[in-house]
Structures are given as structure tokens and as C-alpha cells.
Amino acid sequence: MGVEFGLLGPVIVRDARGGPVALGAPRHREVLGRLLIARNRVVPVGRLVADLWEDDAPAGAVGAVRTFVAALRRALEPDRPPRQPSRLLVTDGPGYVLHAGRDAVDAWRFEDTAARAAAAAPHAAIALWDEALALWRGPVLADFPEARWAAAERARLTALRLHAVERRADAQLATGAARDAAVDLEAHVAAHPAREDGWVLLATALDRSGRRGEALETLRRARRTLADDLGVEPGPALARAEAQILKSADAPASAEPAGAVDGVWGRAAAAWERSVPARSRARLHATAGLLRDLAVTGADGLEEARAYRAEVVAAAEASGDTDLAARIIGSYDVPALWTRADDPRGAGELVRAAARAAAALGTDGPPALRARLLSVVAVESRGDAAADAPPARAAEPSTVEPWRLRAERAAEESVRLARQLRDPSLLAFALNGAFMQSFGRCGGAAGRETLGAELTRLAVDHGLPSHEVLGRLVRLQALAGLGELHAADGEADEIDRLAQRHERPLAGVFTSWFRALRTCETDGWTAARPRYEQALAATADCGMPGLARGAAALVALVPALRGGGLPDPEDFSPLDAGPYQPWLHPLLLAASGATEQARQALTDVPRPPHDLLQEALWCVLARTAAAVGHEPVLRRARDELLPAVGELAGAGSGLISFGPVESQLRAVDTTPAPGG
Structure with a gap:
């Protein structure tokens, strides 16, 4: 009907010609404001009375409200014929409703214009933000600053205005x-x-x-x-x-970009902004892709990608768009090798996000997208990162843990779907998940060597350099576990060549560890020690805390576990055992002569994680249990290690080797019991 209402400042009404409408007494404006914030919903008369007079309504309050409404109707529709029902301020059941379109109320126009600005490119957004902010004439419902009925709407709209000011500045920076x-x-x-x-x-x-x-x-x-x-x-x-x-202050100052590549990057980034x-969805997709590429550029990039990945996933989920969330979560197909998660809590949250997205898609969702989400579950469920309960104790019989079963099934299903779809990059991602879930038991090096060979061939045939590096690293570790060190040497050399050609600096961290391991196997601990010091130095700043924490303690175990005795506890006093502390602690107690404390610690210690170092940690437990006569842990350790006979203990990690598993079992079988 051409009438416009204002809430962003004092309550006002303008007629079809833009002129002010006289509303009479303050109570008339208050009733109008209360009906407007109801947003085309009925407000009962009793509610109006309670809001207008709050705690002390007079006896004639209901009649007064009806008088106010009648006066408003005359002001809003001065040309309405007598006894003709109002089309604007309508009696509806127990109360009144004010019918107003979105364009008729300044607060609603502000919200709609702000939504358009948020979806616009920066140059256009600035104009739209200006249009939205220009609607404000003062505080919301400025003539009723103390009214309790206005408090919630005032706070909400004020917060939206402050957000708009900041988003306008954001757009200015982008331009x-x-x-x-x-x-x-x-x-x-x-x-x-x-x-x-x-x-x-x-x-x-x-x-x-x-x-x-x-x-x-x-x-x-x-x-x-x-x-x-x-x-x-x-x-x-x-x-x-x-x-x-x-x-940015540390970067070299330059009036112009240093080279053609920098210039193109800068201009393209500015054009994008x-x-x-x-x-927009495009920004979320591009951000996810950028983080995926950033993660393989080196330590700094990996840390930055890890820090922001969860935020991108949260933003996608908050959008309410199931398909968008699934695509963002499933897009991070960064090759993963080290099976101890850098951020276990973050990995668990990503597993749950991927599971939610897969459930929302359902079994009828796009198979490729479903395969990607299942691959995320498999990759991020490395070790015990997705555990929803404490792991079983090493002294207890082996059990099937539900979260591991879920992750293994996710890996199997993702590989099956990827093979059906004949999608090379999707299959590479799925095989990465299968690798992460190949540690259900000790002694799987031969199977991982086969998996690594398939992944390498797939990557070579289809030009996937990052996954070729991954496939060769998987083979390197598996070959080391099998004791085929000459073949592993060839993989290490090829990995270094690929890493240099394709700018994958983190691959060199793993080859440096392998070469220390290899030296230890062929030339002994004394020759290997300087190489291990180099590997530890490279690891300290590699951006992979799951690899770095406790690595020095693992290295310190090597000479003792390769021999037949127990380590010197003094060698470990300056070292942070990190995540390996639960399994190292009983060993050091036993080595220091604290037999009963060591036995109790073995009773409580959890089973080792299902990862690349599980054989090594079972060897540690076996050595400790034999030394203090803890039969349940010793029996369990033997059972776990038997499938790995024929492999080098721990060498499948590509990090350390305690020598042949068979030798480790012989060592514990010949260890005299306490007092023997």
C-alpha cells in the first residue's frame, strides 16, 4: 500500500509519497514498534499489555491498547472508508498483526541488502554495504531504549550492523x-x-x-x-x-614482484579478490584446494594447512549445504604416510565430519564423493586417532575394537568404489587409506609392498607425482621391514629425485631416516649414530609433530634392543619420550631394578597402536615382561609378533630397526626370570 516503516532509529512511518505520517502519542509508536518486530505474526492483546506496562498494567490497559490500535489504523490508512476492515493492521484471533512486505520495513531491507552484499564481489559489495548501512538513522527503536520487549531485537540488529561495518572494510581491503x-x-x-x-x-x-x-x-x-x-x-x-x-615484514622489500611468476600470482590473486x-561456494572450494597444495610445499605449508583445514570444514558444514560440505571434506587428498597423527584430536574431528557427510549423502549419493569421504575416514583414522574409547590393555587378550573395524571397512569400500569408477586420482587416495588401515596385525610388510607397487604404477601411468612419492615411500618402508635393503636403496634414490623435481621437500626427511636405519643394519650402531643425529635434526622442524615427538627416545632404544639386555635409564633422562612414554616407562623401571613397579606398569599399559611401530613396541613390551616375569604381557607379545617372523622389528617404519623379530623372540625366551 506504499507505506514504509522505520525501526533503525526512532519509530517512523512514511506514506506513499515519502512524507512522514503523524503517529500521535508515544504509546502509539510503541504499539507499532512491538507489532513490527513480531514480523507479520500475531501479537495477543495480553502480550501487548504485558510489554507496554511491564509489571504495573492499569485496570483499563486492554481498552487502552484497543484505542491505540484504532488510532494507528486511522493514521496508517487515512483514506479507508468507515466500517471497512483494515488491510494493514488486522485483528486476528486474540490479538493483532501488522502486514508489511520485506521492502516496507527498513530493518528488513537492511538484512536483505546485507545478504546481497555478502554474496557479491568486493567492488559491488562495497556499494551494497553502503546502501545497507545508510538505512540506519540511530539506535534500533531509539525512542524506547529501556523497553524489555525491544532488547532482543535491538541486540540482534545491532550485531548485524557491526558485522556489516567490518565486512565493508573487508571488501575495501580486497579492492x-x-x-x-x-x-x-x-x-x-x-x-x-x-x-x-x-x-x-x-x-x-x-x-x-x-x-x-x-x-x-x-x-x-x-x-x-x-x-x-x-x-x-x-x-x-x-x-x-x-x-x-x-x-610480511621479513620478506624482501621490492617495488615490483621479483619475477614473472610472482607477478602473475599477485595479479591473479588481486583479480580473484x-x-x-x-x-561464495567458489571461495570455499578454492581455499580447500589451496590448503591441499600448501600441505606438500614443506614444513611451514604443512603446519598452515593443518591449522586452517578444520576451519574450512567447519565453514562448509555451517553452510547447511550437504553436497558442499561433502566435497570440501573429501577434497583433501594429501598423501599421508606417517601413521601417528600429528593432531589426534583434529584427526578424530575430521573422521566424524566425514562420517556425518557420508551419512547425509546416503548410500544413493554420488559414488565418487562417497569414496572420497570414506578415504578421509580411513586416512585420518591412523593408529588410534579415531578411537572412541580407551584402547585395550596389553595384558588382555586381543579384541576387535569397533573404531578400527569401521575404519578398515571404510578403506575396503573406498577402494572398491574407486576401482569401479576407474578414477586414477580417486583410487590413489583410496589406496592411501588402505595403507593406513593395513596395520591390523603385525607382519604385514609383504602386503604393503604390493600396495606400494600398485600405487606407484598408478601414479606413473596417470601423472600423479605426489602419489608416486607416496607409493615409493610405502615400498621403501615395506622393503626395509622385509630386509630387502638393496631394493629399498633404489626407492630412496628415486624418491629424492622426484622430491627435487616436484618440490616435495618433506620426502627427504623419510629418506634420511631410512639411510640411518640402513647404516645401522649393515655397519652397526656406531656408524649409524651420526646419521641418526642428522635425521633427528631434519625432523625437528619438519612440521610433523607426530613424527618428531619422541623420535629421539626411539633412537636411544636401538642399541639396547639390538643387544640382549636392558637400556641404561640415564640415557633417557634428558629425552622426551612423547607418545611412546607408556611403553618405555615399564622398560626403564625394569632396567633400574624397580621390578614390582615395572610389573604393575605392564599390567596397566595399553596395547601399542596399530601403526608402523607396533612390532617395535611389542618387542619393548616383550623384553620388559621377560625381565620382570609378567607372563600375560609376554604371552600376548609373543602371539602378536609371531606373524612378523621373517621381518626386521620396527624397520617397516623406515625409522629404526631392532633387528630380526625372530632374534627378539629368542632373546626374551632366554631371559632369566627375576631371581633366576
């Missing part, structure tokens, strides 16, 4: 208007100091305006303001912003 953004953001954080996003944006704008010192000082000021003045714990966004600014809407 290169950093100086303009900085001016607006200074005022924004002064008025709203609790907005951490505002502080981060201001620091970013200052940095991009060439004011790096002010940017860093802004972040320090933000921390002081949040912590000291407001009592709020600063979040991780401030730390990330500071790290990014410092990182200008052209692609900030919250």
Missing part, C-alpha cells in the same frame, strides 16, 4: 582501499572496543597502508583493551594477524 578502510575502522574500534575482528581489520588496513609499526601497536592496544579494560581473553585471530604482519564474492 586496495586500505587507507579508506583504516579511517572508518579507527572510529569503529573506538566505539566498539570488544570487537576483535574490528581490531584485526584495522591492523591489516594500517599494515597495507605502509604503517606497519602502527599496525603492530594496534594489536598490542587491542590485547590491553580486551584483557585489562574489558576482562575478555584475546582470541587467536590477534596472534595470527601479528604473525602475518611480521612475516575483486571478482569472487566473499562468501
Whole structure:
């Protein structure tokens, strides 16, 4: 009917010509505001009475409300004939409803324009954000600042406005208007100091305006303001912003990009920022792809990819788009080899996200997408990362654990689907998952050698360099476990060549470990020790904490376990055993003469994880159990190790070797019992 309503400031009404409509007394405007925030829903008369008078409604309050409504009807529809029902402010059952279109209320127009801005490319978004913010004339329902009925809607709309201010600044930064953004953001954080996003944006704008010192000082000021003045714990966004600014400060200064590649990258990235809407599906897809590629560039890239991967998955799930979430989760087909997860909690969350996405797709979903999600489950369920209960104790009989069964079935199904679809890259990803789930029992090196050979052939035939490196690493480890060291040498040389050609620096970490292991097998511990020191140094900064933590303690075990006795506890006092502490602790107790404590520790120790080092850790438990006479653990360790007779204990990891499993079993069989 041409009438427009305003909530973003004092309550107002404009007629079809844009002129103000006189609403009369404040109570009339209050009733109108209360009906507007109901958003075309009925508000009972009793509710209106309770809201308008709160705790002390007079006896004639219901009649007064009816009088207010009648006055509003006359003001809103002055040309309505007598006794003609109102089409705008309607009596409906026990109350009243105000019928208004989305374009008729400024608050609703603001929401719709903001949604369009969020989906627009940065240049267009700025204009739309300006249009949305221009609708604000003051605080929401400014003439009723203390009304309890208005509090929730006031808080909601105010939060949306602050978000809009920040997203407008975000778009300005994307278009290169950093100086303009900085001016607006200074005022924004002064008025709203609790907005951490505002502080981060201001620091970013200052940095991009060439004011790096002010940017860093802004972040320090933000921390002081949040912590000291407001009592709020600063979040991780401030730390990330500071790290990014410092990182850019360390980069060589140059007026122009250093080379043609840098120039293309910079121009393409700028074009992307200008052209692609900030919250589009395309951005999420591209971010996931970028993280996948980033993870194989080296230690820094791997750490960054790990840090942001969970956020991308969370954003995809929050979109409510089942297909989008499934594609984002399943897109991270980065080759994985080290079966101890770098971030077990994060890996478990990714397994659960992939399982949710697979369940939402159902068995009738796209087979390729289902195979990718199942591969994620298989890869991320490495070791005990997906465990939903504590692992069984080593002193107990072997049991089938539900989470392992789920992961193994996911691996089998993903490989089956990938073979049916004849998709090489999908099959490579699925075979990676099958590798991760090939540790259900000790002694599987021969099967992994076959799997690695298939993965290598597949990658060579279809030009998948990252998976060729993976396939050859799988073969290297399996061949080392089988004692076929000459063949493993050839794989190590080829891995180094591929790593240099395709810029895969992390592969060299694994070949350095293998060469230390190989030296130990052929030339003994003394010759191998310097090589192990080099391998440990390379591992310290490789971005793989699952590999790095406790690695020095594993190396320290080598001379003792290759011999027939127990280690010297003093050798381990300066070392962090990391995740291997549960299995190392009983051994060191036994070595120090604390027999009863060692026996108790063996009773409580969990079984080793189903990963590349399970044979090595069972050997540790067997040696300890034999030394202190713990028959249940000794019996279980023998049973677990028997399928691995013919392999080198631990060598299938490509890291360490305790020598032939058969020798380890003989050593424990000849160890005298305590007091014997």
C-alpha cells in the first residue's frame, strides 16, 4: 500500500509519497514498534499489555491498547472508508498483526541488502554495504531504549550492523582501499572496543597502508583493551594477524614482484579478490584446494594447512549445504604416510565430519564423493586417532575394537568404489587409506609392498607425482621391514629425485631416516649414530609433530634392543619420550631394578597402536615382561609378533630397526626370570 516503516532509529512511518505520517502519542509508536518486530505474526492483546506496562498494567490497559490500535489504523490508512476492515493492521484471533512486505520495513531491507552484499564481489559489495548501512538513522527503536520487549531485537540488529561495518572494510581491503578502510575502522574500534575482528581489520588496513609499526601497536592496544579494560581473553585471530604482519615484514622489500611468476600470482590473486564474492561456494572450494597444495610445499605449508583445514570444514558444514560440505571434506587428498597423527584430536574431528557427510549423502549419493569421504575416514583414522574409547590393555587378550573395524571397512569400500569408477586420482587416495588401515596385525610388510607397487604404477601411468612419492615411500618402508635393503636403496634414490623435481621437500626427511636405519643394519650402531643425529635434526622442524615427538627416545632404544639386555635409564633422562612414554616407562623401571613397579606398569599399559611401530613396541613390551616375569604381557607379545617372523622389528617404519623379530623372540625366551 506504499507505506514504509522505520525501526533503525526512532519509530517512523512514511506514506506513499515519502512524507512522514503523524503517529500521535508515544504509546502509539510503541504499539507499532512491538507489532513490527513480531514480523507479520500475531501479537495477543495480553502480550501487548504485558510489554507496554511491564509489571504495573492499569485496570483499563486492554481498552487502552484497543484505542491505540484504532488510532494507528486511522493514521496508517487515512483514506479507508468507515466500517471497512483494515488491510494493514488486522485483528486476528486474540490479538493483532501488522502486514508489511520485506521492502516496507527498513530493518528488513537492511538484512536483505546485507545478504546481497555478502554474496557479491568486493567492488559491488562495497556499494551494497553502503546502501545497507545508510538505512540506519540511530539506535534500533531509539525512542524506547529501556523497553524489555525491544532488547532482543535491538541486540540482534545491532550485531548485524557491526558485522556489516567490518565486512565493508573487508571488501575495501580486497579492492586496495586500505587507507579508506583504516579511517572508518579507527572510529569503529573506538566505539566498539570488544570487537576483535574490528581490531584485526584495522591492523591489516594500517599494515597495507605502509604503517606497519602502527599496525603492530594496534594489536598490542587491542590485547590491553580486551584483557585489562574489558576482562575478555584475546582470541587467536590477534596472534595470527601479528604473525602475518611480521612475516610480511621479513620478506624482501621490492617495488615490483621479483619475477614473472610472482607477478602473475599477485595479479591473479588481486583479480580473484575483486571478482569472487566473499562468501561464495567458489571461495570455499578454492581455499580447500589451496590448503591441499600448501600441505606438500614443506614444513611451514604443512603446519598452515593443518591449522586452517578444520576451519574450512567447519565453514562448509555451517553452510547447511550437504553436497558442499561433502566435497570440501573429501577434497583433501594429501598423501599421508606417517601413521601417528600429528593432531589426534583434529584427526578424530575430521573422521566424524566425514562420517556425518557420508551419512547425509546416503548410500544413493554420488559414488565418487562417497569414496572420497570414506578415504578421509580411513586416512585420518591412523593408529588410534579415531578411537572412541580407551584402547585395550596389553595384558588382555586381543579384541576387535569397533573404531578400527569401521575404519578398515571404510578403506575396503573406498577402494572398491574407486576401482569401479576407474578414477586414477580417486583410487590413489583410496589406496592411501588402505595403507593406513593395513596395520591390523603385525607382519604385514609383504602386503604393503604390493600396495606400494600398485600405487606407484598408478601414479606413473596417470601423472600423479605426489602419489608416486607416496607409493615409493610405502615400498621403501615395506622393503626395509622385509630386509630387502638393496631394493629399498633404489626407492630412496628415486624418491629424492622426484622430491627435487616436484618440490616435495618433506620426502627427504623419510629418506634420511631410512639411510640411518640402513647404516645401522649393515655397519652397526656406531656408524649409524651420526646419521641418526642428522635425521633427528631434519625432523625437528619438519612440521610433523607426530613424527618428531619422541623420535629421539626411539633412537636411544636401538642399541639396547639390538643387544640382549636392558637400556641404561640415564640415557633417557634428558629425552622426551612423547607418545611412546607408556611403553618405555615399564622398560626403564625394569632396567633400574624397580621390578614390582615395572610389573604393575605392564599390567596397566595399553596395547601399542596399530601403526608402523607396533612390532617395535611389542618387542619393548616383550623384553620388559621377560625381565620382570609378567607372563600375560609376554604371552600376548609373543602371539602378536609371531606373524612378523621373517621381518626386521620396527624397520617397516623406515625409522629404526631392532633387528630380526625372530632374534627378539629368542632373546626374551632366554631371559632369566627375576631371581633366576
